[in-house]
Amino acid sequence: MQHMNTGPDAEKLLNRIRTRDFTIGIMGLGYVGLPLAMSSLEAGFRVIGFDIDQSRVALLNRGESGIKHLPGPAIQQAVESKRFRATSDFSELSMPDAILIAVPTPLTRNREPNLSFVENSARSIAERLRPGQLVVLESTTWPGTTREIVRPLLEATNLVVGKDFFLAYSPEREDPGNEVHTTTSVPKVIGADEPSSLEVAQALYSQIIVRTVPVTSTATAEAVKLTENIFRSVNIALVNELKVIFDRMGIDVWEVIEAAKTKPFGYMAFYPGPGLGGHCIPIDPFYLTWKAREYEVATRFIELAGEVNTNMPHYVVDRLVEALDRRARRGLNESRILLIGMAYKKNVGDTRESPSLRLIDLMERRGAVVDYHDPYVPEIPATREYAELAGRRSVDISADRLASFDAVVITTDHDAIDWKTVVEGAKLVVDTRNVCARFHVSAPNVVKA
Template identity: 55%
Template sequence: MISKDTDPGAFQSLLGALKDCSARIGVIGLGYVGLPLVELFAGCGFRVLGFDIDSSKVERLQAGESYIGHISSERVSALRDGGHFTATSDFSRLTEVDAILICVPTPLGKHREPDLSAVIATGQSIGRYLRRGQLVILESTTYPGTTRDVLKPELEAGGLVAGRDFYLAYSPEREDPGNPKFSAGTIPKVVGGYDEMSGQLAQALYGAAVPEVVPVTSCEVAEACKILENTYRAVNIALVNELKLVFERMGIDVWEVIDAAKTKPFGFQAFYPGPGLGGHCIPIDPFYLTWVAHTYGLHTRFIELAGEINTAMPHHVIDRVTAALNDAGKAVKGSRILVLGAAYKPNVDDCRESPAVELMELLQDRGATVSYSDPHVPALPLMRGRTVRLESTPLSAETLSAQDCVLIATDHKAFDWELILTHSSLVIDTRGATRKALAERTGPSHVIKA
């Protein structure tokens, strides 16, 4: 519904500015989601003002430097030099923009409950400077109802009213860092408005930058869409992780099974097992849905079971490492163990929720001497809930031969698998990364699949 109190002139003015790219866009949170959005809108001719509470990020961006592996410093310099992008930590400058996109973290709390502190704090910051006629869009992954029940009250605290004085919408981020096939400018954007006019404005904004906008009837539908997408993936990964345990016991190679199954041209989509879930979305979103379902008196047993399976995988890997070392006459305590890969997926520098980091901590807790090698992660960043602090070790024949065990946690293309197999005495492969190299070898294998 369109409020009778809404100023139609302000609506038409903003709509026109969004359509002809003359509006100024503010992006709050300049990380793996926010920075690609900055590049997307600046590339379409919008003037973009980026906000972040981390002053070191702002300084680096203003100097033309990138801190994200798949976005080069040359691209950041081009944004800055083109005059379409400025970064700042001064939130009073929110008054300068016409549309505000919120791209802040939404992690889990200590008891796997939603932690919306960043969304709330951002809403409070916006609320202090919000002016009439602005459009606010939340992109952070969250549960259905967050935009309306959590963000809106913070924005309205100063007296302005959503749907009358300002516009509000939700559009879930769909970033896949490091994926060369998809980028912010090629992925369809789902958009749900708080009201009809908010939805129209959000559609106009994204419609100026992406090839397809998918409008839905409410913020809640758009929020639920994101939760569905990642819960679908989490459940299917849990299924294949459980099948890996079954096939492992039966002496069947799960990766060979998947390769065979995916030749079916219909009714099957390949998912792959691993040492656990990583990234900001898949390990988190199902727990957001489970939490909000509980508030409605419902228990999502299927999703909760999938979560139990996935969160148990790092411990399964440690059990495999322990057993393999025992067979070699060694204990985990005192053993030198090199973890290959710190990022949560191949060929990126993103360590958010990475199972590799959890594996390092579990091994350290058991007394192992742990090191890691990752060409994309020179040093482990500070991570919420993690205490391990290490720097990457360059791979060499000497380094590999000095280890009691090499644990493959991430299958980066940059790794030389032949070098690794030749100079390692024991390899634990959680990703099926060595299959091709092993197929070309003869004799007994020193690789354990986990």
């Protein structure tokens, strides 16, 4: 493995990228970092993965992905060929030619940005930073993070961006489980605050991703990512609110949306649900609202969307209570409820910010006895907010088991589930995803929520 010993010579680095005599380090090997690692391997680069979770490191070094929608054979082959390995030894950060940071950026309990993972990553890099390396932040964050947080930490080494090393921001655009829009097929936005960093970062990503989209600064690239997710948050909030209004009017919001989307211009279909999940949409808008306070700008529209989406689990529970009262002549207290779907979206095992966690909490606070079924989530992982749910295991959905519940609540529309069996076996079905109608399963015991 060759390394430069002097300040960055962009032309030499560009040539090494073109010839694949280049090693990429990826910090964070989860739902963003691991697909990026696999795409980099497919493009012919060597990859070193860094993660603080030693069990995850061991899993990957055995050639197993640990993420159901990501195939293991590609990792196994890369491990066997010595082109990929994972490590929790951050002293090896001096080895890669480029370090791509893909670590979580959660919110604090007070819904303010928690950049501890980014800051710790930057400090770890700074301790081993050498001339000629490229550092790229991919984690979603507020505009200015790369320039105001990451750059000072790296330049505290007396190495200077553009003179001694390169620094850029390129937001991840990962959609777990999406087989059409994959890591490599989605254009990559890249921003840097000086031209040589932009040139080198763009050269690297252009070898991995179908197309790069350069912008004028790291802050602009950071704003792009927030804009994408705020757009989705606001539009999902709109259809969630319409769902509540139309339900009161006796109108099926899903039928409305299907008809509206036949218009070939001026409309884009978004769909309601039991609440927002995933790492991006429930969290990212608050990164901008927090930063906007520095500029004394109110973000009423964004915050209102957050309120609407956050309230949806409460709406679902209210609909469940109403359905139990009308159809079973009983309340939620001591009712046995089966929740189908622990993942936040279909066909993946990702439970980050899943509304199902909130739904279980709300139902049990009102005295319900709740089980869940999810073929992608055999056991609920530990979370900070719902620690008491960790370790609960998915139950089967045999006909006898279904009949033992007072109601079934559908929160995730996995394709692998036999929805006909669910509807035929359950006394009452509360469908938050319109899955029964989409699979052409209609019955008097199905209530939409």
